[in-house]
Structure formats: C-alpha cells, structure tokens
Amino acid sequence: MQRPYKILVVDDEPDLEPLVLQRMRRNIRSGQYEFVFAQNGVEALKRLNQDEGIDMVLSDINMPQMDGLTLLEQIPEVDPNIRSVIVSAYGDMKNIRTAMNRGAFDFVTKPLDFEDLRVTIERTLQHLTEWREALAVRDKLVALQNELDVASKMQQSILPTRFPGGDDYQLFANMEPARNVGGDFFDVVRLENSRIGLAIADVSDKGVPAALFMMSSRTLLKGAAIGSPEPGDVLREVNELLNEDNEAAMFVTVLYAVFNPANGELVYSNGGHNPPVIVHADGSFTVLPLTGGIALGMLPDIEYGQKTITLSPGDTAILYTDGVTEAMNADDEEFGLERLCRIFADAPPKDAKEANSTIFKAVHDFAGYTPQSDDITCLTLRRSED
16 A cells, blocks of 8 residues: 655744644545645754655745755755745745746745645646656666656646636646657646636657656746736746756747636737637637747747737637647648638537547547657637526
C-alpha cells in the first residue's frame, strides 16, 4: 500500500495549520496526504534534513528568519526531487518570477482558495510521481521511444483534468499526444471577478526538450495571467521572460483569451497560433481575425494586440492546435480549417464536452490508421443558451 504523500507547509501565521488540517481533512483521513508544518525557512530546513519522506513543500514568501525565496534555494541541496509550491500575493510577478527561477513548480495566491490548492497539489504530486518513474528507468533509456514516453508523461501531468463551468457556460479540453511527442498544452486559469483565462499553445521541437520548454512556458503564462487583466500584455510579458534565457532557440505559439461569463465577452490575443473558430447556434461559423504578434520566444520587444468579441447564447468557441487542421489521411490530404468549420453545420453542439468529442472523432475518421506526427489538442468553450 502506497504511503501518503507528505507535504510540508511553511508559514508563520498560527491560524494556517488548523485551517489546512480542517479543510483537507478528507484527504488526510483517506490516507492520501499527510501534512507537517514549520514556522519559517530555518525550521523548514531542519525538518527536511530530519525527515526524508517529505515529497512537497508549500511555502509562503514573507516569513521571519528565512523567507520562502531563500528557502527555495536551499531545498535542492537537501533533495533536488522535492517539489515546491509558493504562496504569493495577487499580481506579485517579481517574486513569482524569482520563485520560478529558483525551482518552484507552481504557485497559489492569497487568500487561499482551497479548491485551487487541491488542484495544484494534485497536479504537483502527479508530476512528481511521473518524474520519479522517469528517474527509475533513466538508465534503461537506450532508445528514442523510451525518451518520448517520458516526455509524454511529463506533458500529460500538467494538463488540467477539471474544468470550471456553470449555468452560464461549459468548458472542456483534451490532448492526444502523437508518437513523436511535441509540446502542445492547454490551461485554464481562474481570475478575479469570476473571469476565466484560457490558453492553448504549441511548442516547437519534439521530445523531452519540448516537454521541458512547455512546462516553463505554461508556468510563466499562468503567472502573467494572474498579474495582468489584458491578454496582449500577458503574451508580451511571457515573450520577454522566454527571451531572457532561451539558449535552445525554442519558441511557442500561444492563443490566450479571457472569458467573462457574466456578459459573454471574450478578449483574446494571438501569438502566432491558429485562429479560433466560433460555431454559432444555427451551425454557421466565424473564423476570428488575427491580432498581430509572432510566436513567443523568437524575438524580444514584440507588442501583442488583442481583440474583443461577445459570444452569443449558444455560441461555441473552438481553440485548437495545428495537429487538428494538419492531420493527414492515407492520401496525404490535410484535415484543414474548412472541414473543422463545417463539422457542426448540420448539428450544432449542445455542450463543450460534446463539441470536443465530435471534433476528435471527425479527425480520427478522416485520418483512419494513418500515424500522426503532431499532438492533437482542442479546447472548447460554449456559452449556454437562455
């Protein structure tokens, strides 16, 4: 029987320990997690040196004696495989950026949203599990396929599996990796005032390098999204950060949008990515115009424009990667944007998950048994009808 994951919580607020134990009691009782606590970085390091079973550190930044950023520098000396998550204030990009540079896997914001915290913990520990499995077999990686398997697990481990939604809208996304693993990813970010950040992206290159660059891009995008309400500013900031340290000269195409469920407003910015498609309630469609801007990581000092549309009740927004439109059949024909747009001509989607499944089925039916060279990724957002 697998032991509980042990999580060290580091914070000088005395009320946090009973709050965590109360709000996470079901996970504790089920044997999923075990929590231990420290009041500052010095106490945390002592605990880490004494207890080799700690899997994850959840740390505040501002603490006496030793702050969270200093603690992050020390953790790899104790165990480089421990995963760290930082607790930060909304929009504190300077500290978030420093934390990521010092090895933090993710971050959550104050005041703590325990549902978001659960998802973050789950994702972090899933990634840790996949990483440990990769380490266990790394001496056996004698062929490219083994490396691609590791990359695929790393890729899958950071993708959201739970999606927000309600009476106003539904949201769903999925990714199917190709044999030659690329760097597709999608993310959903809960923002202030009940808004939702939506991202879909495609990293250049294949294999483990693409998976690692994908993870870095996704973390920077999430941080910038929380720090800025404007999609164009988010892409501009991520582009600058990626250009600071990009010796491999990799890049990523990104479509980032902010959806307001209250009025159906969708504000988006496109960094060299495929244009989204809006399927209307009557089965007609609109391909959204580009916004100006190139793939992120290619050049610094690039401005990214943005556009605003309003989804009408019954509209479905389709965000996708080129693995959809460039899927090939046995006759070397591409699936193409036109086929994607006309999937729902006779039967408009009734919810986001159904729309997503229909797209994947259409691509699979078109491709048949032809092996695909790129990931197939799709994110669908449907505004409910009145």
